[in-house]
Structure formats: structure tokens, C-alpha cells
Amino acid sequence: MARFSVIxxxxxxxxxxxxxxGLGRYTNDLSVPxxxxxxxxxxxxxxxxxRSIDTSRAEALPEVKFVVTGKDAPNPFGILPIGHDERxxxxxxxxxxxxxxxxxxxxxxxxxxxxxxxxxVDYEILPAWFDPVESMQSASNWLHADRPYNIExxxxxxxxxxxxxxxxxxxVREETYRAAEVNHAxxxxxxTLAIYEPDGRVTxxxxxxxxxxxxxxxxxxxxxxxxxxxxxxxxxxxGFGAKSExxxxxxxxxxxxxxxxxxxxxxxxxxxxxxAHRGRPITIVELKVGITKEGKLNxxxxxxxxxxxxxxxYGPVTVLYSGALLGAIYDIPNVxxxxxxxxxxxxxxxxxxxxxxxxxxFAFESMLxxxxxxxxxxxxxxxxxxxxxxxxxxxxxxxxxxxxxxxCIEKVTAQSGWSEKKGKLPFGRGxxxxxxxxxxxxxxxxxxxxxxxxxxxxxxxxxAAVTIxxxxxxxxxxSDTMHVQIAAEVLGVSPARIRLVAADTELTPVDLGSYSxxxxxxxxxxxxxxxxxxxHQIFAAVALTFGCDPARLEARDDFIFSQDDSRARLSFDQxxxxxxxxxxxxxxxxxxxxxxxxxxxGGKHKGAGVGPSPSYSYSAQVAEVSVDTETGQVxxxxxxxxxxxxxxxxxxxxxxxxxxxxxxxxxxxxxEEMIWNHGRLMNPSFLxxxxxSTLETPPIESIIVESEDPEGPFGAKEAGEGSLAxxxxxxxxxxxxxxxxxxxxxxxxxxxxxxxxxxxxxxxxGVGQKSGAR
Amino acid sequence: MNSKEFIQLQVNGETRDLAVPPAKxxxxxxxxxxxxxxxxRACDDSSCGACAVLVDGVPILSCVAIASCYQDSEIxxxxxxxxxxxxxxxQESYAAAGGSQCGFCTPGFMISIKALLDRNPHPTDEEIRxxxxxxxxxxxxxxxxYESVRLAIVRSSCPPxxxxxxxxxxxx
Numbered sequence: 001m002a003r004f005s006v007i008x009x010x011x012x013x014x015x016x017x018x019x020x021x022g023l024g025r026y027t028n029d030l031s032v033p034x035x036x037x038x039x040x041x042x043x044x045x046x047x048x049x050x051r052s053i054d055t056s057r058a059e060a061l062p063e064v065k066f067v068v069t070g071k072d073a074p075n076p077f078g079i080l081p082i083g084h085d086e087r088x089x090x091x092x093x094x095x096x097x098x099x100x101x102x103x104x105x106x107x108x109x110x111x112x113x114x115x116x117x118x119x120x121v122d123y124e125i126l127p128a129w130f131d132p133v134e135s136m137q138s139a140s141n142w143l144h145a146d147r148p149y150n151i152e153x154x155x156x157x158x159x160x161x162x163x164x165x166x167x168x169x170x171x172v173r174e175e176t177y178r179a180a181e182v183n184h185a186x187x188x189x190x191x192t193l194a195i196y197e198p199d200g201r202v203t204x205x206x207x208x209x210x211x212x213x214x215x216x217x218x219x220x221x222x223x224x225x226x227x228x229x230x231x232x233x234x235x236x237x238x239g240f241g242a243k244s245e246x247x248x249x250x251x252x253x254x255x256x257x258x259x260x261x262x263x264x265x266x267x268x269x270x271x272x273x274x275x276a277h278r279g280r281p282i283t284i285v286e287l288k289v290g291i292t293k294e295g296k297l298n299x300x301x302x303x304x305x306x307x308x309x310x311x312x313x314y315g316p317v318t319v320l321y322s323g324a325l326l327g328a329i330y331d332i333p334n335v336x337x338x339x340x341x342x343x344x345x346x347x348x349x350x351x352x353x354x355x356x357x358x359x360x361x362f363a364f365e366s367m368l369x370x371x372x373x374x375x376x377x378x379x380x381x382x383x384x385x386x387x388x389x390x391x392x393x394x395x396x397x398x399x400x401x402x403x404x405x406x407x408c409i410e411k412v413t414a415q416s417g418w419s420e421k422k423g424k425l426p427f428g429r430g431x432x433x434x435x436x437x438x439x440x441x442x443x444x445x446x447x448x449x450x451x452x453x454x455x456x457x458x459x460x461x462x463x464a465a466v467t468i469x470x471x472x473x474x475x476x477x478x479s480d481t482m483h484v485q486i487a488a489e490v491l492g493v494s495p496a497r498i499r500l501v502a503a504d505t506e507l508t509p510v511d512l513g514s515y516s517x518x519x520x521x522x523x524x525x526x527x528x529x530x531x532x533x534x535x536h537q538i539f540a541a542v543a544l545t546f547g548c549d550p551a552r553l554e555a556r557d558d559f560i561f562s563q564d565d566s567r568a569r570l571s572f573d574q575x576x577x578x579x580x581x582x583x584x585x586x587x588x589x590x591x592x593x594x595x596x597x598x599x600x601x602g603g604k605h606k607g608a609g610v611g612p613s614p615s616y617s618y619s620a621q622v623a624e625v626s627v628d629t630e631t632g633q634v635x636x637x638x639x640x641x642x643x644x645x646x647x648x649x650x651x652x653x654x655x656x657x658x659x660x661x662x663x664x665x666x667x668x669x670x671x672e673e674m675i676w677n678h679g680r681l682m683n684p685s686f687l688x689x690x691x692x693s694t695l696e697t698p699p700i701e702s703i704i705v706e707s708e709d710p711e712g713p714f715g716a717k718e719a720g721e722g723s724l725a726x727x728x729x730x731x732x733x734x735x736x737x738x739x740x741x742x743x744x745x746x747x748x749x750x751x752x753x754x755x756x757x758x759x760x761x762x763x764x765x766g767v768g769q770k771s772g773a774r
Numbered sequence: 775m776n777s778k779e780f781i782q783l784q785v786n787g788e789t790r791d792l793a794v795p796p797a798k799x800x801x802x803x804x805x806x807x808x809x810x811x812x813x814x815r816a817c818d819d820s821s822c823g824a825c826a827v828l829v830d831g832v833p834i835l836s837c838v839a840i841a842s843c844y845q846d847s848e849i850x851x852x853x854x855x856x857x858x859x860x861x862x863x864x865q866e867s868y869a870a871a872g873g874s875q876c877g878f879c880t881p882g883f884m885i886s887i888k889a890l891l892d893r894n895p896h897p898t899d900e901e902i903r904x905x906x907x908x909x910x911x912x913x914x915x916x917x918x919x920y921e922s923v924r925l926a927i928v929r930s931s932c933p934p935x936x937x938x939x940x941x942x943x944x945x946x
Contacts, residue, residue: 020868656872693909
């Protein structure tokens, strides 16, 4: 008999039918009687003081029900307790083109737009900062008075003795890498429907990854007790981090609803989505790596500057992840990290899939490829010589409990035909490899406390239906289905018996949200604990009836039976009646929660809170490319990606996460770039910001590696983000293998590659003339 | 400015009489006036395919179509692809093969896939790729969408052996 009934099976996502029929409801598909349309007035200036705002002409329109400005909601907010620097609407000055200045609620969209035209704002234009390096050297006109030199945060970490280790290294390289800014481009634009309830409470349906943090923020800004704010997450059309902190419209909509005492819905245009942003920042990575003659990694030093835009957002977390995960995938004894998060007059950056790790991983894995060449060692072999030996703790205090990276490397090199191809392909064709890793949830919560990170309740009443209540947020990654599979496995019932109530702050216990790839590990463990508690209750009653030890009972296929006596067998329905009768309370309820263990929470140095996770995922990838040396055009022919997810609770879903991560990495590698001109985004649309279509997407092959983490639910850990970061350097390394040029800036565009090829030809000719050779 | 005109649309086999502003977009009429919220507004500039509907069997982008121009046509939205309570083979295979993640692009893909299979029941992999090139999906990387289409073909007819061979992890 198989070890599991439901775990490890590719169960269809529980919301699949609602998605394929178009009947599922996303936020913008909701409407209620009397609903008003909300629209936001955005700043045309990158940096300006607001002298005055005249809303009287807008308010005079009969269709307009309310107009709000910054003074209607002056309380600051921000996702991090140390970064409350945003306001629903600008209070004193605007800090980027697109900043929120005023908002209207009107009976029609047309009237709302007309009203925006009638709002007069008197601005005093200020000098603005667009380049992070210039911004760091600014003597005046800082974005925020309490952030001198426009530095949001800086961190300086030293582990081991990097200086000495560099001196003792045989091969040392230094290089500066630069990555362009990219946006999540989730298909669903942000939307919020806020309903003012007759008793003064407010119900907010919103496209969010973090209902609980949104509830907190609305309460703080709108000055309501949290108990008076209900946040409900409908279907969410993709997040990738864009919706992992409260976005302006999510606060403005309830603010307007409270003021107008009417329901208000706001839907962002695609341009507004780009301006709300929270994507991956422009990142400058000055990297130095030293290895021994044998190819053992000896020392890493990185100085990272991130162009964070106008507000703090997740910024300090991003720049800390860049440092914490830089040296933690391999065994590296000496690490120096200097990270700077800089403010500029552009939309705020934030968390995006692979948060903080992606651009430094591009730099590191590119450099490793170059060092392997220096040392005359195959890049795969070089990585093999630097594996961690789990369980272990990395030099910066990250606890590693399971480590499937060696197996990922073996599988990916075998399937890609690495050894037959590396160094053997004709000029213009190449193969490259890279690795990456990611956290399975942050071990420390954003708002520090010792409360559980997530709680799941399960209810079973006399209908024998199982209802799971979880605050976790399904955003397309399979959160809901994961809960159902875990509960079905533990209770031994068919998934069809289970209903999930999720992500509604009035009904479900707190879960911190869908970010840092935490849901399967944390909510999964909470669901496992709740279902196990429930099973104890049921088994206790059944054991009483059978006169047996509850430990000898088993639940499977909607029956409870004794392992010792084939006649001792009850249907699940009968067992529930027994249990309800026995407990004298009525319906059965059980609870489970998850709190990361103390040993997983990291070191004590400043900034040590970011990076620690109860468990890490690992990925290894091989890319094959061909490069047209006349045009610089790269055709990515194939990506093979192996990912260690601990255990695949649902293999089709895990495959989807791996492939989707690779796809998003390819977009950043090859074509995506937010283009700025003096703080103005020049490509705020899908026509100009080109995410890959089917035509630009090569075959992507996923390989699941299962290292069975000792603390993950059924051994599971992260699957949704970790693969992204390896894709970019794998492609860059393949380009080098193909044509011998190393591109150190993202995206890896045809222009750059062609210029590098031409430059190389020039050097070769020059060298040839000088030496008289060739 | 607020004047409306009477129009008659044939949507999912039903005749609907409506009074709408003359320039109202088909997408907005479907979503706001007919409650058919399957087609999505995602890009505002006809670049993503999430708003696709079939007009006389041909996929069009309803976000750039004026509703009153389609009064003589049969409009089919994602809600009308299968009878209520039923799923087409493609809709079923999407569930099995992971064609939807967040699902926001799915209605548009359903329309493009239907248009493809209606005119070419046994497309090659390259024909599938080309037929879906006007629809963006940000979650799946498209591989499991292709797999869903191939699985639907396998399940609903006598498929070419190549289609069966390419299916990997899903139940056939």
C-alpha cells in the first residue's frame, strides 16, 4: 500500500473549476448596490512641496460624493515597523511621478475622472534624485527629513576573516554587476472594494497577499479599532510580491467609503500598477570572490546598492536578504557584506519573487563561472566542491536542516547532457549552469512577537463535513489545495469532503500572509497540527467503542479502522457521531498553529533577523542558448531546472511553480526593464514592458528533488520562488560559453551582446596586430 | 454625454436587449451590464488577451471593441463555452495538468484554445504555441497550458502518438 493517500498526488486545484469557467470572483468582479467609483489623482512632479490643494470645483459636481486629500488621513504607515513613511495621500510633498495626491468617489467612472481634472494643486517644485549613487551623495533636498543622504538603511556584516582569506586565495576576481528594475506584472491589476457597514464598520475586499497586515494598516490610518475592519481576500490574480504590502488604493478605498458612507471600488489601470510598483530595484553589486587552487570557496565580499525609490517599503528586508543569502548556499567560511538601501524620487520598490536574492545570485553565479575557468575546473565540479554538509549552520548563522542541492546538480546535469555538451558545442552555441536557493518562510515575523505565525482551525459537525479555517492567502500558488491535501491525508477522508474558508479576517485565524514562500511550510504545519488534534478526538471516541488503544487506529478512505481487528471498522460519518456524542460539547473543533523554533531564528548581529528560515529550498539549472553573432540576438533553446522542495505535496503544482519561476527569471534575464527618464517611467504598459509570450518562452523542463525536510509538513518546503534566481546566471553563463563574452548588466539584451562581441573582436585584432600573430 | 442607445447582442446563445452609451466597450457591457465577469480587464491596451471573447468563432479583444458594432454577431464568452455545470475537455484537462495558477488569464486562454481546436482539432506543438501567442500568462511559463491542451486532445479523440508521448506527470 502506498505510504500516502493524498499527499504526493497531483490533485486538481480546488478552485480550478471556478477559474476555467470564468465564474470565480476576483475583486474587480465584485459589485454591490450603491457602489461608487474611486479614482486617484497622481503627482506629475517627481519631487515637489504641496502649497495648497483646491478641491471645491470637483466637489461641486453632482456625481461626486466625496473628495479626500492627505489631511483626511495623516497617519503614516508602512509594512515594516521601522519604515512608517507613507501616507494614503501625500501630506506635505510628493516624492515621485505618480505619487497619490487626492482621491474622489463618484457615481460613474467618467465623473470621477472629470473631477480629478478639476482638482487644482499648487506645487513648489524641488530638486529630485534619480540615480542611487548620486542620491547617496546628496547634501540637501532629501526625500525624507529623517533620512540623511537619502540612505534608508545600511548594513555592514563581517563573518570570518575575509581580508586574510582573500590573501590566501589563488584565484580572486572583482567585478561590478548591475541589474535593471523589473515589475511583477501580475495579470490582475490591483483592485479594492470597500463597503461601509451601517454600524460604522468597514469590510474591505482586496487583491492582497497579506489580509492581516492590510487590516492593521487600515485600522491605523483610518483610526478604527482593528475589530471594526474586516478584510476579505477574493481570488487573487497573481501577486509575486506586488501585493505583499498595503498599496495606496487599499487604504484610499476604505477611507472614501467611510467618508462617503457608501461602498467604493477602485481598480488600478495598468499604468497605476506600474507606478504603485514594489518591484525588484535597480541593483549595483560590487563583488569580489576568492577561491583556492583546488576550487574551494574561500572568501566573498559584496557591496550592494539598491535604488529603493521614494519609500521604505520592504527595503531593509530586501537589502538584508541580498547579504544573508549571498554566501549561504555554499560552504563559504569568510563573508563581508555592505548593503545600502537608497531613496530616490521614483516609485517604491519592494518584495518580488526571490526577494533580495536574485540580482546578487546573478552576480555570484556569473563570477563563479569565470573563476571555474580561471582554475581550469568544470563549473559543475566547482560547485560540487563547495557543498554544505547538512545539518549545519552557515557562517552567518543560518540553520540548514535539509540540502538537496547535490542531487539537484546531479539530475540537472544528467538530463541536460552537460558533460556531452560543455565545451563541445560549436561557436555561437553554449551551455551554462547556476544554482540558487530560498527561504521557506521568514523565521522572524515582520512585527516582532512570540505569537504563532499562523493558526488553522478545523470544524466537523454532525454532517461529517470537514471545514478548515485558515488565514493563508491563495494567490494562485496552491495554498488552498495544500490545506485540503494535508487535512485529507491526516483525517483519512476524501478531499471532496473538505471545505476551506480562507483569508477572511472575520472568520479565519491570523496567518501572516503569502510572502517569503512561507505558506506550505508554516500554514501547512499548522494545518497538519490541527488535523492531527482533530484525529485524536475522533480516535479517542472510536477507541472507546472498540475497546482498543487509539494508537492502533487508522483513518483511510473515509473509514476508521483498527490495525489489529478487521471487524473493528466505522465509516467516518459514524465516527463523527460517536465523537460528538462522547465529547458533550457538540460539533468537533481543533486548532493547530506554527511558530518557528528558536534555533531557526538566526544570530544576534544587527540585521540578523532577515535570512533565517526554518528551512531552505535549493535549485540547480542548466540553460542552452544560441547566439546570432551578427545581431547579438540570443535564442534560449532550453532550460532544465531541478528544485529541492523537500517533498512535493502536489507534483503538478510544484512543477508549475518551478517552471513559472524559471519563466519569470527568463523575462528579467532577456527582456524586462523599467526605463526611466528623469523619474518618469517610459514604459508603463504591457505593450512596452514586454513580459515573455509563448513565442519568447523556450521549453522549460522541471525536475523535482525531495530531500524530506525534518520539520516541513510531510517533509515539504519552499517551491514557489527559489528557482527564479538561478535562471538568469545560467543563461548569462551559457552566452559566455557560446560566444566568449560575459555580460554583467541585466537585461542580457542583443545590443549589449553585440557590442561585447564587437569589442572582443577589436581586442583580438589589436592583440593580433601587436604580437604579429594570426 | 449621458445619452444611451438601444442595442441587441447575441451572447452565449441568448438575445440581450440593452441601453448603453454609444461608445461603451464590449468588455464593459459584458461585465457591467450582463454580469459576465469572466473576461478580464488587465492591460488597457489590447496587449494581454485576458479580455478575449469569440465573435462568430473568431477571438477578439473585447477591451478595444465597441459593443454596438457586434449586434449582428454571435458572441461567446468563457461562461458560454460549456453548458452550466459541465466542463469541456480542455477545462477538465486544465485542472489535471495545472493550466491555471492564479487563473486571471485563463478565460482568455479558454477562448484562444477553443478557437484553435475548432479549426484544427489536432494541432502540432508549434501550432499550439503560435495560437496562444496573443495571451499573456505570468504564472505558468506556458508549459502546463500546452500540456493541458495536449491532454484534452488525447482524452477527447484518437490522438497522434506524439501528443501522448509528450504528456509527463498527469494521469492520461
